[in-house]
Amino acid sequence: MTLEFAKVVDQVERMGRYIGNRAQSMVDKLEIALDWFAASDDLDAVWERINAVRNSAVSGYRGAAPAPQPYDEVVSGIGALPPLPKNAAFVAADGSQIYPDPHGSALFYLINLGSLTYFTGRIGCLNPIHNRN
Numbered sequence: 515m516t517l518e519f520a521k522v523v524d525q526v527e528r529m530g531r532y533i534g535n536r537a538q539s540m541v542d543k544l545e546i547a548l549d550w551f552a553a554s555d556d557l558d559a560v561w562e563r564i565n566a567v568r569n570s571a572v573s574g575y576r577g578a579a580p581a582p583q584p585y586d587e588v589v590s591g592i593g594a595l596p597p598l599p600k601n602a603a604f605v606a607a608d609g610s611q612i613y614p615d616p617h618g619s620a621l622f623y624l625i626n627l628g629s630l631t632y633f634t635g636r637i638g639c640l641n642p643i644h645n646r647n
Contacts, residue, residue, distance in 0.1 A: 601635035
């Protein structure tokens with residue numbers, strides 16, 4: 515079976531226009547997201563909006579809010595890193611799951627687990643972990 519180029523040209527041109535518009539749309543969305551991120555520095559304005567919603571008779575605010583003063587900090591702020599301990603082990607773990615399809619021919623359940631251990635300093639110098647057993 516051969517490909518009839520004349521029948522595909524219109525589809526390829528439409529696809530090109532769609533991808534071009536989509537790329538421009540992503541640029542516009544990125545600019546909006548960066549503007550919102552920059553606006554998050556004004557904590558007074560953020561708290562003003564949160565308090566307006568919290569005090570509304572229609573609905574209460576059920577989302578995250580910056581910490582109150584004096585513990586607040588700018589979301590997009592950049593600060594100096596604290597010094598690393600001489601010897602440390604950093605351990606992280608994550609997991610996800612895929613539920614079975616009740617309409618599928620075979621039921622299955624998939625669990626994905628991952629972990630990471632990162633050592634800094636000399637590994638043999640870590641303090642031992644003790645438990646009651």
